[in-house]
Amino acid sequence: MIGSGTNQGILTGRNILITGGTGFLGKRLAKACLEEFDPNRVVIFSRDDMKQSIMREEDGFQDERLRFFIGDIRDQERLYRALNGVDIVIHTAAMRRIIETEYNPFEAVKTNIIGTKNLIDFMDGSIMMRPQIKPLLFLKVKSIILCKMDTCPLSTKQ
Numbered sequence: 159m160i161g162s163g164t165n166q167g168i169l170t171g172r173n174i175l176i177t178g179g180t181g182f183l184g185k186r187l188a189k190a191c192l193e194e195f196d197p198n199r200v201v202i203f204s205r206d207d208m209k210q211s212i213m214r215e216e217d218g219f220q221d222e223r224l225r226f227f228i229g230d231i232r233d234q235e236r237l238y239r240a241l242n243g244v245d246i247v248i249h250t251a252a253m254r255r256i257i258e259t260e261y262n263p264f265e266a267v268k269t270n271i272i273g274t275k276n277l278i279d280f281m282d283g284s285i286m287m288r289p290q291i292k293p294l295l296f297l298k299v300k301s302i303i304l305c306k307m308d309t310c311p312l313s314t315k316q
Contacts, residue, residue, distance in 0.1 A: 168246070169195040175244040176202055177231055177277065178251030180209035187248055189218045199223050203240050203251070205230040231273030238280055249277060 169191055176191075178184040179202030191200050200223055204210060210226045213219050229236040231251050241247070252270050253259050259266035 167195075169197050172197050172245040173199045173243055174201065174246045174248065175227075175240060176200065176248045176250060177273075178204060178249070180204040180206055180213050181250055184248070184250040185213060187250065188224070192218065192221050192223065197223060199225060201225045201227050201240060201244065203227045203229055203231075203237075230269075231276055232268045234276045234280075237273075237276055241280055247277065247281065249274065 174191055174197050176184045176188050179188055181204070184202070184204070188200055188202060191197055200221075202210065202213065202224065204226075205228065207228050210228065214226065227240045229240050231237050251273060253262070253266040
């Protein structure tokens with residue numbers, strides 16, 4: 159259960175952006191956020207307009223707090239536009255299938271590394287003196303890491 163533990167209210171009243179929000183994990187996290195918390199807004203950020211269209215029609219996603227934003231984390235300008243007014247980011251966007259990454263290694267690097275760096279650069283405030291967004295949640299299938307930007311080993315701040 160997402161809502162268990164000491165941070166149960168961390169998402170309540172917040173504006174949340176989920177990268178890769180139409181993927182397996184992102185979709186389930188979006189539904190859990192809407193059902194278990196009372197966020198102000200949940201933004202689904204994904205490059206797949208077809209998946210967004212299908213998701214809009216599924217049970218649990220006809221919610222006035224839900225917004226859909228077409229974009230790619232590799233595109234800094236679009237990502238930064240989506241992050242406007244966001245309090246919390248749940249980062250699930252990734253190329254994770256081995257066969258696709260083997261045949262498309264440069265696309266995997268752009269998404270998994272450069273896209274994540276774009277997100278970190280925005281969130282730590284180093285790009286154009288933007289305000290920091292805290293906390294940042296990175297998700298991988300096998301592990302979950304909660305990084306606060308002042309202690310995050312992935313931070314670009316030294």
